[in-house]
Amino acid sequence: MERVTVGSRQFGMKLIGAWRRRQRDRRLLYGPKVMLPGGPEQWIEDTLDWLTGRFGVEPLRRPPVLPSEFVPRGYDGSERAARDLCLKVCAWMEVPDDRIRFSFRMEEVRAAARSTAVRRLRAEQRANIAAVSGLRATMMTAEVDALAAAGFAPEIAVLAERELQAELNRCTAIVQETDLDRRAELCDRAEVFWSKPPGSGSRACWLDLRSGALDGTAVMLSADVLADPSTVVAATAHELGHEVLWGYHLIDRQRPDAEAVTDLFAIFHGFGIFLANQAVEPMPGRRSALQTLGYLGERGASEALAAYCFRRHELWPVSMLPVMPTELDRSVRMRTFARLAAMVKDVEIASIQEGAPLA
Template sequence: MSENLEETRPWLRVEKDDCPVSTPQQAWIESSMKWFAGEFGTEPLLGGIVLPGPNLVSGYSGTKRQIGRLIAGVCSVMSVKPSDLIVEFFDLRELKDEQARRGRLAVGHYYVEDGRPVIGLDISEASDPHYLTAIIAHELGHVRLLGEGRITAARKDHERLTDLLTVYFGFGIFSTNAALRFGESARGFSVQPLGYLDERTLNAARNEGYSRLGYLTEAEFGYAMSCYAWLRGETDPDWAGHLDPGPRAHLRQGLRYLSRCAREGELPTTRTDGVPVTINMLPGSPVPGLHIPFPVFTRSTWPPGEGKR
């Protein structure tokens, strides 16, 4: 009876404070965040969260020069030298039939040519700088993980790990919001693919007009953003308002859970190969001023509350 009331009268819902993802998902997210800290240091976490806004869209029309500036900005945050990259553009509208026959549709791709990383971007998505930023961040995540030999493509979760890395480097708002996307069509709405999503997966994911895109679920993105905020000492982050309602609700629930179960600057105990591990972020230095077309929030001290005791 009470569940029915909650469904019809959402204002009666009790705010949950349990973890918004399953135990295996939670362990994977937390242990991966710990691994990122070991691989990349805490600077990406502390350097600032990248925000969408008027600075990004003002005067933007999707020219190649503007896309180049966008790529340079994402490279700056993710510590990739733009000069080391080869960037190629393609139009998915022209390749759609061929790609569909091969069972794959992609708005971005990554590979290595003559020792240099190559990222490909679909220019048919160039008009949306927020969505394009998410694609660029994901492809540069491949550069940092695969291109630098930190993991191999044989690792089954490498695409999911790449999505999660965009959160760690401050692009979580873009990646999270881009994970669910609609485009108008003659029948109302059609789903636009993000990342390497084949048609079979795309069609299987359909549910009442919605389809989940990308590699992390909405709840996983939400909890990942909770962990990101918690490790930055943000229990009620102002930037949460930039998230779409669904993942924002998971973020809030995740923060309530962490407030109840984790110590400041730490994540709850996870398990790696059966051995309990406590994730504790060590002191680090924020990234110096970033000359990029994004506004950012930064922290100046770590751990949060340092010097107040």
């Protein structure tokens, strides 16, 4: 009987462990990807206060951007159509586009940059480092040169320098580590990085090209996003947040929540529906697989969208939920409505308490 009891207890522990892992995975998939000081709700309110103080209430005066109206009906998934959509996002956010290079070959450029970094590492005669490095070139020199000749030389130069310095730091740490267990751990971490394609998991990036001998910036998007205009808009709105917040040195890009602030910047400028809807979506070609976009996650983006709507309603006599419900995915709509209901209830309770006679 004791043996059965122990077996049942072990089976129960396994079920609990599996449940906890599923809950953790759901938090990672749907929740914010970074730690938000004070918790998501307080962080959203504090950061919206900062954005309003820095940019005024004019972005809130404009109506939220609706996918059904913003994306042209004739969008055909071409690079030209996607670039026009990127420029439309610039115009809405009032971000000058004359110094921004939009492109849709991010994977190729990143592969070229990594291949360049690998060849530089070998050419600089750093034998001890090169012997440890597992970074691999995936492009022939002629392919890299052709991409540079096509106009991507500045992006390749900036990313190659970044790859090289990161690999030098990574391999130097391994070489200098004297504790064997710690060295093995560093090697395992490096192997995980080396085994992934350059830029793996990213669908867009922003680059400051001033160190690449060009007075401007670049917004590079993955070719995979071309077919989905909503993803193009969501990714572009986020990267334009970098253009403003990082490009004009308004926030420290090293702060832990810098990417989340950039997401909220896009929501503050009316693109909350896009970011919340695209936060979690099916992965093309992989049944039942999901991928994420942005750093607030679906939960954080939905709560931020609710806070955005609530502030607009407080500032002007507009509907708390304009024609948005039909534009929102079901899960996003439920989270947004739930958060709005909680905010309304909090205001009602505060009003009652303020009007209550003192004891």
